[in-house]
Amino acid sequence: MEFRFTEEQQMIRETAAGFFADCSTSAAVRAAMVTERGYDLSLWRQICDDLYLHAITLPETIGGMGLGYVELIAVMEQMGRYLVCAPYFATVCQAVPALQLADAASVSGPWLERILGGETAALAWIGQERPGCEAVTATCEVVEGGFLLSGDYRLVVDGHSADILVLAARQAGTEGREGISLFVVDAAAEGIRRQWTPALDQTRHLGRVEVDSLLLPAEACLGSCGEAGTVLEQVLQLATVALAAEQMGVAQQVQDLAVQYTREREQFNRPIASFQAIKHKAADMMLRTEVARSACYYAACIADEAWQGGAMAAELPEAAAVAKSYCSDACFSNAGEALQMHGGVGFTWEYDVHLYFKRAKASELMLGTASEHRETLAKLLLDGGANA
Incomplete structure (x- = not known):
């Protein structure tokens, strides 16, 4: 495979590199990493409003750029170079794909529009340290009018500060990829407890999310129940x-x-x-x-x-x-x-x-x-x- 950037991709890469070189300096990184949020809100607003980098993979139908993963990877490379403290990985690389792939438009549309407006999101699935779907331990139970979720999510990237949460839970008695559903919920909803978990890497903050008998409406489920x-x-x-x-x-x-x-x-x-x-x-x-x-x-x-x-x-x-x-x-x-x-x-x-x-x-x-x-x-x- 012969790979070379298109003119548009090269422009995105160079723009991201120049911006992060100026805004994610050593002093800026050190100032952000000691805060509980873990990033400067004004920098995130610039990433969203000025560069529109958060909208790279969002569909054009809601105002996104409608681009692909080569462009996204070009941005992530520069974020690594300059240790950018921002909820970009959690929002754009984890939560957005979950919303788009699990549900084409019926449920995810309004949530994606909120992300387009600058809100942050996080994907929570790890209950125990096992690979992939095997890490999902939170449970979901079908009840009248919706679902009842219970579980403890660990190592959630920016989970303690996100505005939107995408939660993975499984039906009782299932294992592996079987019986897993994805749910989207406002992080401020009653029944959700969150806290910052300090870790080795101070430039990327992790959180813990706990839900105990969290009642969600049927429309909170992304796609078909148990098939995610x-x-x-x-x-x-x-x-x-x-x-x-x-x-x-x-x-x-x-x-x-x-x-x-x-x-x-x-x-x-x-x-x-x-x-x-x-x-x-x-x-x-x-x-x-x-x-x-x-x-x-x-x-x-x-x-x-x-x-x-x-x-x-x-x-x-x-x-x-x-x-x-x-x-x-x-x-x-x-x-x-x-x-x-x-x-x-x-x-x-x-x-x-x-x-x-x-x-x-x-x-x-x-x-x-x-x-x-x-x-x-x-x-x-x-x-x-x-x-x-």
Whole structure:
């Protein structure tokens, strides 16, 4: 596959890069990450009102841009480079796909319009640390006039501050992807308890959402009751590709930071960048980043096919697993090398490398580790061989 950006895609990528370079500075990131919300509301308004980046995949029928995943991945790459503190990943890469794929328009339309207006959203599904749909432990019970939800959702990205929640719950006695439904609800609804859960990565906030006998009307269910397991899996695969793009952006940025520092730091009256060992480390970092970029944008093309129902949609699980496994390794390895190339100061609070290192580790664990995705690839290959 020969890949190159269209003129429009390149413009989106360059616009995002220039904006985040100016607005997501080290000082801005450090100011936002210590707040409970985790981001500057004025920055989010700029992302929505000025750049309209939140509307990339929203349908044109409601005023969105109606674009695809290549454009979204281009934005996520730059968000990783500049550690943008914003509810973009939670809203655009998780909640929006859930709303659009689970229900074409009948229920999701008004909620998507609220997101278009600048409201934030979050997808909650993790009840226990297991892969994919197996992590769903919250239960839903059909009652007169609607549904009764109970459960404890953990590690919800921006779940404590989102305006809208998409909740995954399963019917009692089911497992895997069977019996899962998706529900959309106003986060301020009575019966929902939320709290911020401080984590290793201070630049991305996680929340805990608890519901106890939450009564929802029938129209809160996205699509058919008990049949959203396949949709949830696809949403998580799309989010995995987006997260891999962010990791690739982190890998690129820590490489740039390390090279810049080694050009300035001198030992024996010359920059340490001139030492062969440093050159080898920089070359290895560049190789990892470039291969990660290739894997990531291939996965973006496949995600675009899946998003639009194209002929290659069935390849999404494999492409997502390849991208996430390699980008996780590249991101964490590059961040570790950058710390080493900075020497002792790389571990200090004054330098930003430690922030990228924490993001690298946290994102490595999110949506499946590299080992888990390689296991997925092995199963796909073995199943393909058996079917052949």
